Amino acid sequence: MSNIGKQGIKLQEYINKPGGLKISISTYNLDSGLDLSEQLYQKFGVASQGTQLNRIILEYANKQKTLYYPDIFQIQVHQGILEIVLNSQEKAWHKYWGTFRANLANAIQGLIEGYTYTLKIKGVGYRAVIEKDKLVLNLGFSHPVQVQIPKDLQVQVLGNAGTEIKITGDNKEKASQWTHAVRLIKPSTKDHYKGAGLYL
Numbered sequence: 001m002s003n004i005g006k007q008g009i010k011l012q013e014y015i016n017k018p019g020g021l022k023i024s025i026s027t028y029n030l031d032s033g034l035d036l037s038e039q040l041y042q043k044f045g046v047a048s049q050g051t052q053l054n055r056i057i058l059e060y061a062n063k064q065k066t067l068y069y070p071d072i073f074q075i076q077v078h079q080g081i082l083e084i085v086l087n088s089q090e091k092a093w094h095k096y097w098g099t100f101r102a103n104l105a106n107a108i109q110g111l112i113e114g115y116t117y118t119l120k121i122k123g124v125g126y127r128a129v130i131e132k133d134k135l136v137l138n139l140g141f142s143h144p145v146q147v148q149i150p151k152d153l154q155v156q157v158l159g160n161a162g163t164e165i166k167i168t169g170d171n172k173e174k175a176s177q178w179t180h181a182v183r184l185i186k187p188s189t190k191d192h193y194k195g196a197g198l199y200l
Helices: 036-044 091-112 172-183
Strands: 022-028 053-060 063-070 073-078 081-086 115-122 127-131 134-138 145-148 153-158 164-169 197-199
Touching: 053 091, 063 073, 063 091, 081 091, 091 172, 115 172, 127 153, 153 172, 164 172, 172 197
Parallel strands: none
Antiparallel strands: 022 053, 053 063, 073 081, 115 164, 115 197, 127 134, 134 145, 153 164
16 A cells, blocks of 8 residues: 555645635546547556546646546545545555655645756856747857757746756656756766856
8 A cells, every 4th residue: 555645735725825726626538539448558557447537627826737547546625635545456556546646746836836946057157048938058068058948947047147047847847857958968077166067
């Protein structure tokens, strides 16, 4: 049994705020052109006969996020605590229980608070600027490196020297992956005091 899956998600402080968190759950109609068990397998890596798909819609401060999940999970909110109950004895779903709980908690935190990562730049003449929808990096190469900024991320270059990059997004995985992809353009050595490049 998943210990993570059994843990409740505290929502009270977000529900009570003006324009606070709202949660709605409904049945989601799958693509009728594909076998149901095949679609479940494609989405979750687990297939169960007779399983339907639900969706949970999270709304907060004019923002919205939707997650899909099989109906063997029952979501209930009681006294400001969201709990996920698993109605299956299949081992595969027990393994996914904790993953689903983590994904839902990350989605709630991302919607309300966002995820922020900061890259710092070290090196003589090294700096970053934003030009329209691109992050432009001067990192000692023969030419500046241009990186497209995804529409669902907010990127800022801080300070007059342009040596600090702030990345914010409501999707933890996307924000983290993009941050690390940028860092890999010229990662610094382990010694942040001597090594030139980008570091977290």
